[in-house]
Amino acid sequence: MGEAPAFVVDDLKGNFTNGFHLKSKGYETSIDFGCNKTYVIGATENESKPTFGVRIFNKSTDEWVIPNVLGTKPEPSIGHSAIILDEERILVIKGNTSSDDSFWFLEVNTAFVREQKTRLGTEVVAWSKGVIGEAEKPIVISGPSGVGKGTLISKLMEEFPSTFGFSVSHTTRAPRNNEQNGVHYHYTERSVMEKDIEDGKFLEFAAVHGNLYGTSVEAVDVVADKGKRCVLDIDVQGARSVRASSLEAIFIFICPPSFEELEKRLRARGTETEEQIQKRLRNAKAELEQGKSPGLFDHILVNDNLETCYEKLKKLLGLTDGVKNTPKTVFHVPLEHTVSRIDQKILINCGVEEQEKSATNMFVLDFTSIKGGAPARTRGLRFYAVEPSINGTIGTQIPS
Ligand SMILES: Nc1nc2c(ncn2[C@@H]2O[C@H](COP(=O)(O)OP(=O)(O)O)[C@@H](O)[C@H]2O)c(=O)[nH]1
Numbered sequence: 001m002g003e004a005p006a007f008v009v010d011d012l013k014g015n016f017t018n019g020f021h022l023k024s025k026g027y028e029t030s031i032d033f034g035c036n037k038t039y040v041i042g043a044t045e046n047e048s049k050p051t052f053g054v055r056i057f058n059k060s061t062d063e064w065v066i067p068n069v070l071g072t073k074p075e076p077s078i079g080h081s082a083i084i085l086d087e088e089r090i091l092v093i094k095g096n097t098s099s100d101d102s103f104w105f106l107e108v109n110t111a112f113v114r115e116q117k118t119r120l121g122t123e124v125v126a127w128s129k130g131v132i133g134e135a136e137k138p139i140v141i142s143g144p145s146g147v148g149k150g151t152l153i154s155k156l157m158e159e160f161p162s163t164f165g166f167s168v169s170h171t172t173r174a175p176r177n178n179e180q181n182g183v184h185y186h187y188t189e190r191s192v193m194e195k196d197i198e199d200g201k202f203l204e205f206a207a208v209h210g211n212l213y214g215t216s217v218e219a220v221d222v223v224a225d226k227g228k229r230c231v232l233d234i235d236v237q238g239a240r241s242v243r244a245s246s247l248e249a250i251f252i253f254i255c256p257p258s259f260e261e262l263e264k265r266l267r268a269r270g271t272e273t274e275e276q277i278q279k280r281l282r283n284a285k286a287e288l289e290q291g292k293s294p295g296l297f298d299h300i301l302v303n304d305n306l307e308t309c310y311e312k313l314k315k316l317l318g319l320t321d322g323v324k325n326t327p328k329t330v331f332h333v334p335l336e337h338t339v340s341r342i343d344q345k346i347l348i349n350c351g352v353e354e355q356e357k358s359a360t361n362m363f364v365l366d367f368t369s370i371k372g373g374a375p376a377r378t379r380g381l382r383f384y385a386v387e388p389s390i391n392g393t394i395g396t397q398i399p400s
């Protein structure tokens with residue numbers, strides 16, 4: 001803290017300002033937040049590969065603070081602009097990028113960030129990628145060991161490989177014979193996983209059957225980045241944590257037709273020792289009880305006949321009439337652009353050169369209905385092109 005950064009505040013003062021207390025210097029952007037903090041967002045000069053670093057200059061103490069940065073940060077770009085959205089977050093717009101990767105929220109004072117500041121006892125900021133429209137909700141599948149969660153999920157992946165993606169959890173348990181690292185789980189040392197949990201890399205985690213299991217923020221982001229809907233196979237404690245998080249999901253609990261049948265399946269699978277089977281069966285009793293907790297699961301499915309259960313799963317996911325692929329309109333946000341704000345909308349002006357290349361040079365980013373946020377994504381952004389009207393206000397919306 002207070003250590004000399006790669007640049008000094010005075011350097012930033014003489015640079016470009018866009019009317020929002022924003023000054024740019026190469027890859028860096030500085031933005032005044034509240035009365036005594038300046039956030040500097042962008043590449044650091046001493047790194048060969050630029051990254052989206054964040055430093056905070058506290059004007060009242062004249063000190064630099066390097067915060068703990070949580071969430072998946074944006075890939076660096078050669079230019080970006082930033083604007084304060086509210087008392088909680090800064091919107092960072094990456095230039096020379098398509099609109100599905102342009103909008104990032106740097107949370108500086110949201111409930112999540114405040115909670116993490118208390119937990120870690122340090123300054124904290126958190127990145128959350130902005131999603132245009134309503135991203136399809138991830139699907140959380142829970143149920144006792146041996147009930148058939150993995151079997152149902154595999155069937156879903158096989159039938160709809162381009163629609164669904166599996167969230168690969170981390171675990172401290174040893175791989176089974178047929179399991180591959182990075183495919184079924186990321187197999188990890190307990191000490192490493194505990195450190196990553198401490199560093200805020202996990203969306204949720206739980207101790208299950210004597211091992212640690214957890215969903216990293218990255219595991220869910222990787223699936224979303226491929227444009228797929230994420231499926232999480234996690235225990236009831238994990239489902240509870242996700243319910244309490246900013247990740248809005250659909251929660252499905254899978255039940256066995258009877259306890260005897262559950263035991264039969266677990267034994268027939270032949271992957272556990274007798275001791276492990278006993279432990280899983282004991283835990284199953286509690287899990288089956290918790291599965292009924294009011295408000296936790298949206299749907300309960302009994303996996304009696306596999307095909308019947310699978311059909312019911314597809315039905316509740318709206319997959320029986322064929323998957324509807326709504327085409328997404330993606331715009332290019334050029335490197336050179338200016339931003340201005342009208343109420344809950346950001347007007348992005350891309351200049352005359354862009355207008356020569358396409359029909360418009362004006363875009364509106366409407367954040368009236370945003371929801372979610374770090375450690376997951378911020379959904380509900382609306383983004384559209386507009387025809388500028390003669391008097392310079394926002395004109396007609398161009399249908400996408
Ligand atoms: N909370 C949480 N639970 C997980 C995660 N990954 C797997 N689990 C749960 O851990 C339990 C044990 O999983 P596993 O060892 O693969 O055994 P199986 O359920 O018998 O196939 C299951 O209830 C899983 O749903 C995770 O990332 N977080």
Ligand SMILES: Nc1ncnc2c1ncn2[C@@H]1O[C@H](COP(=O)(O)OP(=O)(O)O)[C@@H](O)[C@H]1O
Nearest residue numbers: 145146147148149150151265269303304305306
């Ligand atoms: N409906 C079903 N009827 C009979 N056996 C099933 C059914 N569903 C799954 N199984 C079998 O039960 C065992 C446990 O299923 P699995 O998918 O590994 O459970 P989980 O992932 O919930 O631990 C596997 O051998 C699987 O083939």
